[in-house]
Amino acid sequence: MKENIGLQTTAVHAGARKDDTFGAINEPIYMTSNYRIPTDGSDIDWSGTNSNIYARNRNINQVVLQDKLCALASAEDCAVFASGVAALTAIFTCFAHTGDHVIVSEVCYSATNLLFREILPERYNIEATFVDTTDTEAVKKAIRKNTKLIHVETPGNPTTGISDIDEIAKIAHEAGALLSVDATFAGPISIRPLKHGADLEIHSMTKYINGHGDSLGGCVMGNKELLAKIKEEAMVNYGGILSPFNAWLIARGLTTLPIRMKQHSSVALKVAKFLEQSPAVRFVWYPGLESHPQHELAKKYMNGEYSGMISFDIKGDEATHTKFLDSLKYITHAVSLGDIESLIVYYDKNSDKLPHYPDIYREGFFRFSVGLEDAEDLIADLNNAFKACGLI
Structure with missing residues (x-):
């Protein structure tokens, strides 16, 4: 065509x-x-x-x-x-x-x-x-x-x-x-x-x-x-x-990829901004955030749509991380990414992959694939899980 x-x-x-x-x-x-x-x-x-x-x-x-x-x-x-x-x-x-x-x-x-x-x-x-x-x-x-x-x-x-x-x-x-x-x-x-x-x-x-x-x-x-x-x-x-x-x-x-990517990107940016401001969060990387180490390159290559992938970590020990995952309602603890529903997976500090990642990742972190849900509902889900863990 x-x-x-x-x-x-x-x-x-x-x-x-x-x-x-x-x-x-x-x-x-x-x-x-x-x-x-x-x-x-x-x-x-x-x-x-x-x-x-x-x-x-x-x-x-x-x-x-x-x-x-x-x-x-x-x-x-x-x-x-x-x-x-x-x-x-x-x-x-x-x-x-x-x-x-x-x-x-x-x-x-x-x-x-x-x-x-x-x-x-x-x-x-x-x-x-x-x-x-x-x-x-x-x-x-x-x-x-x-x-x-x-x-x-x-x-x-x-x-x-x-x-x-x-x-x-x-x-x-x-x-x-x-x-x-x-x-x-x-x-x-x-x-x-x-x-x-x-x-x-x-x-x-x-x-x-x-x-x-x-x-x-x-x-x-x-x-x-x-x-x-x-x-x-x-x-x-x-x-x-x-x-x-x-x-x-x-x-x-x-056939629906262009409109899905707009939603993934729009929702992920709102969620990333929320995570960046939360006292429960240790760090967050998302290409659409100005704080991302390669944000200027992301602006050059990603045409204003930064996808739905966020990496972040919360404060607290391993038990806190497990409690956080168990407290989520709309975000599913599962591998893969890019689905219509939000998925999250945890790399704990004992993962053999961590030595290959930037220093800030080496205490463990979450890989978060933001789905097509409303941003407000995902933010509320994250916030409620933070509360359940005693992080806020």
């Missing part, structure tokens, strides 16, 4: 391939593993992803979702996978090989951390240097002659740190390396890595893109050449494909 139309219209109409046999308004779900092979002399892409041959190569619902994502993110091409981790693994194994060096955000998703600290170095001799990518100079100093990939997570999970994509893209390309950016914490609307020089953009579609907590999925977006390699190697030959039903669910959720 190339018309000059608005973001929400694009989300609703891009990628549509409606089957008009019965006049259905919604996209059908093509639950088939196999397709009839044409005998009319048409070119058949037997091992690729451009022909309907077998569902591991391509399915129609997958194509609809990919087209919709490309339209929203201004990407040339897209590959969708069964999970965000499958999408990450596709990039790391397609573009880093034995003897290569990779630079990775020190604050990153747990699976990314494990892949580059243990699995890829030990099994494939791929060396990784973890750096604070919010510090552009640290990224530059980590470059080596054999650096093939810089992988940045922004906003960082779970600390919400913001990296300067423009500058890191320059560093990567001057070194002959690719830049991949995992922007799951913001979704493909609040931050647009491809427009700022990234070669590859990754999302766990389980989160904001789907938005309803009912389907796993991951995606990689970029130019056609890079995506052709990813599709042939990782999608077809690794087999981490997205089912037609899950593709349909995620495409359905994607």
